[in-house]
Amino acid sequence: MPHPGWAGFSFDGIGTRWEISTPSPLSGAHRRRLLDTVADYDAAWSRFRPDSLIAGAARQPGRYELPAGAAALGPLYETLYRLTGGAMTPLIGGSLEHLGYDAGYSLRPGGPPLAAPPWDEVLDWRGTVLTTRAPVVIDVGAAGKGQLADLLSAVLREGGVGEHLIDASGDLLNAGTAPVDVGLEHPYDPARAIGIVSLGTGALCASAANRRAWGDGLHHVLDGTTGAPVRTVVASWAMAASAMTADALATALFFVDGFALQQEFDCSWLTVYSDGHAEYSADFEGVLFS
């Protein structure tokens, strides 16, 4: 628990483990609302479910109406698509499937990497409506987990539980007033940390190439312009007010300097490269062990 005496509520959702910590145990009604929110998100966005809203876009072009959260995801992805020169894209799903990260977890590449289709050729994303001109596999995995954390936080606030900490398997949203000391997982060894950062109110999200990796340099962070795994950054962390933004920026750090992201986002960042060196913004100064 982040604070002594707090209670935890753990569950599985959108393919990962969640733990929500609160000063006192959550009621059954609170828990049901949280789980319903998770189920709704999964039913809309999962590319692993044939019955999800977004799965239809993989079968045929058309007009797809998504839940309210889509109105925030779209502009975020558009900004990062631009900043990364197309490398970070919600159209990456087909490239992931092609390399074996598919619904059946085949984890076997179907050939050389396949670039994602250019956004303006196949996708028009306005508010909550996605209009596609070709079958496309949409994957909002770079920001979806963070957005769901934000949605769960909103559910708790509306339910009168203002103080809470949401841990989505290493992506954290602290809605409490007390800061939490957080270890930064070593990119090559999950039993170690490379530093400790104090997380005040806000989100801290991580992205790493060491997990969701399936051999021969294949992992889940793909460059949309080539469809191949990114090879120079091995781990990244981003802090922002919302978990959706922090989650997306952690992935964006695999493609662009944190300094470029700071031009457009109110954020802090830390990037570890495959040669073992690290770069970071001012808020991560003194955080790393030396």
Added chain:
Amino acid sequence: MNTSLRKSVIVGIAGLSLAGSAAGCAPGQASGPQDTGAASSAAPSAATGGGSYQDGTYSADGNYVSPNGNETVGVELTLAGGAVTGVKITEHPSNPNTRKFQGEFAGGIQSQIVGKQLDEIKVSKVAGSSLTSGGFNQAVEKIKSEAQA
């Protein structure tokens, strides 16, 4: 001899050595023993130039295996009077890491990350991606066992 220069040279080489050793600790390989302690063994060898070396500039490429494949880093040393008077990390244009590594030891850069055991530090939460879905991890295990069969 310029001691401050010499000190910076040693620090630079120590950082480089660690870069190779820590990066060599790739997923799937044994971790732990490989990624600690290399700095202390590398620094003395640079410091003990006893005068038996010829003055001049020496260069060599080093290779190490990072989790993402082979990487090459070039090192150029200048010796004068038996001591290292200059060190240069040679830029390999094809390698953005090396480009980052060169000349960017200013603020906001740490030349090498250092790990500490989680049970040695006091944190209640860890930010990272160690916990992934059971399905994904099971699939990886299955492929591993099939590959061994």
